[in-house]
Amino acid sequence: MAAQIFSAIFVIIVGVGGCVAYFWGANKLVDLIFPSRGVAGAAAIDNLRRQGLVRPWLFVGPAMIILTIYLIYPVVETLRLSFLDRGGINFVGLANYEWAFGDREFRNSILNNIIWLAVVPAACTFLGLIIAVLTDKIWWGTIAKSLIFLPLAISFVGASVIWKFIYEYRGEGQTQIGILNAVIQHFGGQPQVWISLPFWNNFFLMVILIWIQTGFAMVILSSALRGIPEETLEAAVIDGANPFQIFWKIMVPQIWGTIAVVWTTITILVLKVFDIVLTMTNGQWNSQVLANLMFDWMFRGGGDFGRGATIAIIIMIAVIPIMVWNIRQANKETGGH
Amino acid sequence: MAVATGNSFASRFGVHIAVLVFVAIWTIPTLGILVSSLRDKNQIIASGWWNSFSSSTQTEAGRLPAASTQVEKDGKFVLQGNIFGDGAARNISAFGVKSAAPTQYPAGTTADLGDGVTLLLNADGSFVMASPKAFDGDRGQRVYYASSAPPKFTTDNYKTVLFSEGIGRSFMNSLTVTIPATVIPILIAAFAAYALAWMRFPGRALLIAVIIGLLVVPLQMSLIPLLKLYNGVGSFFGMPSKTYLGIWLAHTGFGLPFAIYLLRSYIAGLPREIMESARIDGASDFEIFVKIVLPLSFPVLASFAIFQFLWVWNDLLVAMVFLGTEADQIVLTAKLNALLGSRGGDWEILTTSAFVTIIVPLIVFFSLQRYFVRGLLAGSVKGG
Numbered sequence: 001m002a003a004q005i006f007s008a009i010f011v012i013i014v015g016v017g018g019c020v021a022y023f024w025g026a027n028k029l030v031d032l033i034f035p036s037r038g039v040a041g042a043a044a045i046d047n048l049r050r051q052g053l054v055r056p057w058l059f060v061g062p063a064m065i066i067l068t069i070y071l072i073y074p075v076v077e078t079l080r081l082s083f084l085d086r087g088g089i090n091f092v093g094l095a096n097y098e099w100a101f102g103d104r105e106f107r108n109s110i111l112n113n114i115i116w117l118a119v120v121p122a123a124c125t126f127l128g129l130i131i132a133v134l135t136d137k138i139w140w141g142t143i144a145k146s147l148i149f150l151p152l153a154i155s156f157v158g159a160s161v162i163w164k165f166i167y168e169y170r171g172e173g174q175t176q177i178g179i180l181n182a183v184i185q186h187f188g189g190q191p192q193v194w195i196s197l198p199f200w201n202n203f204f205l206m207v208i209l210i211w212i213q214t215g216f217a218m219v220i221l222s223s224a225l226r227g228i229p230e231e232t233l234e235a236a237v238i239d240g241a242n243p244f245q246i247f248w249k250i251m252v253p254q255i256w257g258t259i260a261v262v263w264t265t266i267t268i269l270v271l272k273v274f275d276i277v278l279t280m281t282n283g284q285w286n287s288q289v290l291a292n293l294m295f296d297w298m299f300r301g302g303g304d305f306g307r308g309a310t311i312a313i314i315i316m317i318a319v320i321p322i323m324v325w326n327i328r329q330a331n332k333e334t335g336g337h
Numbered sequence: 338m339a340v341a342t343g344n345s346f347a348s349r350f351g352v353h354i355a356v357l358v359f360v361a362i363w364t365i366p367t368l369g370i371l372v373s374s375l376r377d378k379n380q381i382i383a384s385g386w387w388n389s390f391s392s393s394t395q396t397e398a399g400r401l402p403a404a405s406t407q408v409e410k411d412g413k414f415v416l417q418g419n420i421f422g423d424g425a426a427r428n429i430s431a432f433g434v435k436s437a438a439p440t441q442y443p444a445g446t447t448a449d450l451g452d453g454v455t456l457l458l459n460a461d462g463s464f465v466m467a468s469p470k471a472f473d474g475d476r477g478q479r480v481y482y483a484s485s486a487p488p489k490f491t492t493d494n495y496k497t498v499l500f501s502e503g504i505g506r507s508f509m510n511s512l513t514v515t516i517p518a519t520v521i522p523i524l525i526a527a528f529a530a531y532a533l534a535w536m537r538f539p540g541r542a543l544l545i546a547v548i549i550g551l552l553v554v555p556l557q558m559s560l561i562p563l564l565k566l567y568n569g570v571g572s573f574f575g576m577p578s579k580t581y582l583g584i585w586l587a588h589t590g591f592g593l594p595f596a597i598y599l600l601r602s603y604i605a606g607l608p609r610e611i612m613e614s615a616r617i618d619g620a621s622d623f624e625i626f627v628k629i630v631l632p633l634s635f636p637v638l639a640s641f642a643i644f645q646f647l648w649v650w651n652d653l654l655v656a657m658v659f660l661g662t663e664a665d666q667i668v669l670t671a672k673l674n675a676l677l678g679s680r681g682g683d684w685e686i687l688t689t690s691a692f693v694t695i696i697v698p699l700i701v702f703f704s705l706q707r708y709f710v711r712g713l714l715a716g717s718v719k720g721g
Binding site: 001004005007008011012015016019020023024027031052053055056057059060062063064066067069070071072073074075077078081088127131134135137138140141144146147148149150151152153154155156157158160161162163164165166168175176177178179182211214215216219220223268271272274275278279291294295298305308309311312313315316319322323326327330331 | 349352353355356359360363364365366367369370373381382383384385386387506509510512513516517520521524525526528529531532533536537538541542544545546547548549550551552553554555556557558559560561562563564565566581582585586587589590591593594597621622623626647650651652653654657658665670673674677684687688690691694695698699701702703706710713714
């Protein structure tokens with residue numbers, strides 16, 4: 001273990017030192033090859049221009065290389081692999097896609113993912129908005145927000161253990177140690193094995209992600225609400241609008257853009273959700289989702305890269321509309337700069 | 338929902354109550370595992386954690402000593418002793434000898450077991466069993482009893498998970514993964530962000546668009562090609578394919594789009610005059626970056642560092658693909674996932690391990706919340 005700690009420290013020093021050395025050295029090299037100081041006027045201007053051509057690439061170079069290896073190349077390669085067999089050698093055409101749409105587990109995952117997409121972003125945004133509005137009105141709102149925000153720091157695995165403990169089941173009539181069944185038994189209901197209830201178990205898994213992400217929605221929306229001009233709200237009150245009208249007709253339309261951002265951010269997260277399903281049910285009892293199915297196929301029976309890649313591509317296709325929308329928005333904003 | 342008005346007492350009161358309910362729902366789950374992790378492991382299964390401050394009652398079974406310890410007294414054969422052996426501080430309320438009626442006799446009374454055999458069991462666990470005939474056999478009488486134990490809190494669970502369940506080692510592994518994976522991307526991203534914000538070169542707009550596109554590319558797209566690549570590189574150099582170096586680089590790669598995006602939007606917002614006056618004074622881009630941009634960007638660098646730290650610490654997927662599952666590499670999240678499989682019902686192990694895995698993020702979060710929120714706002718509100 002000492003060797004491990006030592007190597008981690010070593011990597012930090014070498015990594016940071018290497019970065020510093022690269023940027024400093026490359027920069028110096030450009031100055032040496034194209035000197036702009038101490039040479040005649042015309043040559044200096046020429047060299048300055050050449051420096052200007054080279055230097056940006058020195059700055060973005062390392063980032064570009066890493067991004068190419070870790071993200072751009074894999075996207076292309078995954079697309080290619082989705083047309084190959086399990087070992088990634090023989091071309092099989094659309095066979096993997098045909099398999100996917102005929103596979104019961106895959107179709108179940110698609111259905112579950114659609115339910116997740118319909119429920120989680122909506123629930124997080126709605127709850128986040130309500131909590132943001134309510135906490136703005138009370139003196140201990142900051143503390144309340146902090147506590148609701150807290151689960152965002154907890155890992156999905158940690159959150160799964162936390163909620164598995166809540167859903168814990170003991171036979172009827174026994175002392176329930178899971179709080180949900182204890183409450184239900186207290187009021188005369190029948191305790192349930194929540195995470196294996198067909199169909200409804202999906203919702204018990206979604207609760208975990210909602211619990212984590214509501215704080216995110218709340219913080220972003222709360223800051224957007226603060227941006228609404230005070231006069232607008234005052235004018236509405238003077239005109240006799242009731243609280244519901246103010247909320248739906250004045251506040252919500254003003255922060256529509258932010259709501260869209262929160263919604264899409266959580267949508268992408270939902271498409272990638274994996275840890276919660278793996279740790280709670282591992283896809284049993286019809287609770288499978290695409291990301292977990294993909295992970296499963298990466299290693300199932302020695303791994304089937306073709307099918308795994310195909311599932312990844314399906315997730316990617318779902319993300320593309322959001323990606324295009326983001327790039328357009330960003331282009332609009334940075335167009336002038 | 339009382340918006341904007343809130344003049345009446347009732348509506349104000351309603352807001353307080355509503356927020357209180359939300360806060361309760363959001364904190365009770367975490368509180369549950371914190372309290373449970375500090376409870377005695379027998380009490381965790383005997384009563385809900387919300388009852389942990391009151392005595393817990395449980396029905397247990399014990400066995401009296403075998404016939405070999407009997408003594409003959411006044412023509413009777415007697416077995417004597419304490420059912421708890423260690424004399425643990427518990428209180429028996431009732432006992433019985435049949436599993437169908439485990440609480441047939443109140444504590445302190447003498448039960449007639451037939452054939453002249455009697456059994457007295459006191460509240461403190463001491464017992465006297467007497468019989469006119471000698472006891473035989475080497476298995477003692479089975480006794481059932483309902484006992485209540487006072488609330489017992491302990492740090493034993495932490496000792497167990499840290500030192501014998503391997504959580505302590507995994508904690509070190511998580512730190513080993515997280516710290517380099519947080520530090521390395523910062524400088525690389527900062528230089529790229531500066532170039533994309535303040536330097537003019539052909540293809541800049543395209544690069545920005547690519548980075549914004551990469552922000553949302555699912556990690557799943559990268560896993561299989563990188564796994565193949567790592568296996569290939571590993572076998573080429575005759576090294577293992579699952580190494581810390583591999584996961585450091587992977588986390589660096591996956592963190593870079595957000596890092597560049599976050600840093601670029603901040604650095605692009607720095608005042609133009611500062612840059613230009615420095616340039617007029619003859620400073621090169623490198624000097625401007627090191628002497629002006631880097632110091633001014635401290636808040637956003639801190640925001641990114643916190644994000645990346647939490648992301649890497651909490652990650653399960655990348656660790657499961659690029660690191661091994663042996664003790665020398667398994668990180669906390671993967672270890673916790675493994676414990677869920679192997680120690681499924683042992684809540685004292687699970688709650689304690691879970692709390693160990695979330696304590697570092699909670700500390701980071703509470704001490705640096707300001708930077709965290711700032712990063713969150715900058716990272717998502719602009720451009721999306």
